[in-house]
Amino acid sequence: MRLVKPRLVVGLIIVTGFFIVGFVIPFFAPVDPTVWNTYFRNLPPTLQHIMGTNNLGQDIFWLLSWSIRNSLLLGLSVAALATIIGVLIGLMAGFLGGFSDRGLTLIMDVIIAVPSLPVLILISALLGGNSSLVIIAGVLVVFNWPWPGRQARAMSLSLREREFINVAQASGESNAKIIVLEILPFILGWALANFINTVLVAISAETGLAVIGLSSLKEATLGTMIYWAMQHQALLLQKWLWILSPIFAIMLLFIGLFLVSTGWSDYFATRRGRQ
Numbered sequence: 001m002r003l004v005k006p007r008l009v010v011g012l013i014i015v016t017g018f019f020i021v022g023f024v025i026p027f028f029a030p031v032d033p034t035v036w037n038t039y040f041r042n043l044p045p046t047l048q049h050i051m052g053t054n055n056l057g058q059d060i061f062w063l064l065s066w067s068i069r070n071s072l073l074l075g076l077s078v079a080a081l082a083t084i085i086g087v088l089i090g091l092m093a094g095f096l097g098g099f100s101d102r103g104l105t106l107i108m109d110v111i112i113a114v115p116s117l118p119v120l121i122l123i124s125a126l127l128g129g130n131s132s133l134v135i136i137a138g139v140l141v142v143f144n145w146p147w148p149g150r151q152a153r154a155m156s157l158s159l160r161e162r163e164f165i166n167v168a169q170a171s172g173e174s175n176a177k178i179i180v181l182e183i184l185p186f187i188l189g190w191a192l193a194n195f196i197n198t199v200l201v202a203i204s205a206e207t208g209l210a211v212i213g214l215s216s217l218k219e220a221t222l223g224t225m226i227y228w229a230m231q232h233q234a235l236l237l238q239k240w241l242w243i244l245s246p247i248f249a250i251m252l253l254f255i256g257l258f259l260v261s262t263g264w265s266d267y268f269a270t271r272r273g274r275q
Contacts, residue, residue, distance in 0.1 A: 005263040005266050005267050006263075007259045007262060007263040007266075008259065008260060008263025008264055008266070008267055009263070010256075010259055010263075011255075011256050011257070011258070011259025011260035011261075011263050012260055013256075014252060014253075014255065014256030014259065015253075015256045015257060015260055017256075018068060018072065018249075018252075018253055018256065019072070021064075021065050021068055022065060022068035022069035022071075022072045023069055023072070025065045026062075026065050026066050026069050029062045029065070029066070030062075031062075033058055033059055033062035033063040033065075033066050033220070034058070034063065034066060034219075034220045035058070036056045036057055036058065037056070037057035038057050038058060038059070039053045039057050039058070039059055040053065040057065041053060041054070041055045041056070041057050042054070042055050042237070042239070045241070049061070051064070051241045051245065052239075052241055052242075054229070054232070054234070054239055054242045055232055055237065055239065056228065056232065060241050060242050060245065063220060063225060064225065064245050064246060064249065066220040067220045067221050067222045067224070067225045067246060067249075068222065068249060068253075070133070070219055070220055070221045071203050071206065071207070071221045071222045071223070071253075072199075072203075074133055074136070074137055074202055074203065074206055074221065075198075075199035075200070075202040075203040076199060077137055078137050078140045078141055078144065078198060078199075078201075078202035079144075079195045079196070079198035079199040079202060080195065081137075081141045081145070082140070082141045082144035082145040082147075082148065082198050083145075083148050083191055083194055083195045083198060085141070085145040085149075086144075086145035086146060086147065086148030086149035086152060086194075087148050087149070087152045087184070087187065087191050088152075088179075089104055089108075089145070089149050089152075090104075090108075090148060090149035090150060090151065090152025090153040090154075090155075090156065091152050091153070091155075091156045091179050091183055091184065091187075092104070092156075092179060093105060093149070093153045093156070094152065094153035094154065094155070094156025094157040094160065095156045095160050095175065095178070095179055095183065096175065097157075097160075101153070104149075104153075105150075105153065107146075108146035108149050108150055108153075109146075111142065111143060111145075111146045112146045112147065112150070114143070116139065116140065116143035116144075116205070117205065117208070119139060119143070120136065120139055120140075120205065120209055120214075121209070121214060123135065123139060124136075124209055124214035124215065125214060131214070131215065131216055132216050132219075133206070133215075133216045133219050133221070136205075136206055136209065136215065136216065137202070140201070140202050140205055140206075144198055144201060144202070147194070147198075148191065148194045148198075151190070151194070152187060152191075155183075155186070155187050155190070156179075156183055159182075159183050159186055160183070164182065165178060165182060165183070168182050189264070189265075189268035190265075190268070192264060192268075193261050193264055193265045193268070196257050196260055196261040196264070197261055199257060200254055200257050200258070200261075203222070203250070203253070203254075204254075206221060206223050207221070207222055207223035207226070207250060208223070209223065210222075210223025210224045210226065210227050211223055211226055211227055211230070212227075213227055215227075222246040222249055222250050223246075225242075225245075225246040226243060226246050226247060229242045229243035229246075230243065
C-alpha cells in the first residue's frame, strides 16, 4: 500500500504554486503594484498586462501576486507562533502536572471561551479601520495558541506514563530535555497538521475583516483586494478579473491547504500504524 496519499500530492502541488506566485513572481514586478494610477485605467488583458488593469490604474496580476504574498505571510506567521507557543506550553503543562497544569489549563480555557472575531472587530473599529497586519497577527496568535496547547497537553499527559519517560527520568535527564527530546517528536506530525489549519484560520479572519473595511487597507492582501474592488464598483463595471481573481485564489488556496492537512494526517497515521 502506498504511504503517500494522492490528496497530499495534489495539495502540495496547489500550495507550491501559490508559494511561487506569492514569493517568487513579486520580485519581477516592474513597479509597486499597490500604487494607484501607475498605468492607464481599465485596460483589457494584453501581453503587457495579462489580467488587465483596474480603474485605480493598477496591474491586476501584479496586485494579485503581492496580495497572495502578504496573506501567506500573515497566515504563516500566525500559525508558526501560535503552534510553537501552544505546543511548548501544552507539553510543559501536561508533563509537570500539579499547580502548573491547573494554572496553564485555566488560562487556555479562558482564552478559548472568548470569541476572537468580536475582539478583532472592536480593536479595528477603535483604530478607525487602520489597524496594521502586525496588530491583527498578534491578536490572532493570542486567540489561537490555546487550541494546540490543549491537545499537546492531552498528549503529554498520556506520554509521561510511558516506560521510556521513566527511564529518562531515572537517568537524570532534566524536565526540559525530556519534553523536547522525548515527547516532542511524538507530536510533530500532529503539530504540522495544526499549523496548516491555523494558516487557514488566520487568512480567513483577515479576509473577513478586510471585506468590511476593518483590516489594514494600506496593505495588499486578498481581503483588501476584494474590498477595493467592491468599493469601486468592480461588479457594476464588469471588472470580473479584479474582484473574482482574489476570491478564486482564496478558494483554491483553502482547498490546497485542506488537502495537505488531511493528506498529511492520513499519511502520518498510516506511517505511525506501521511502526
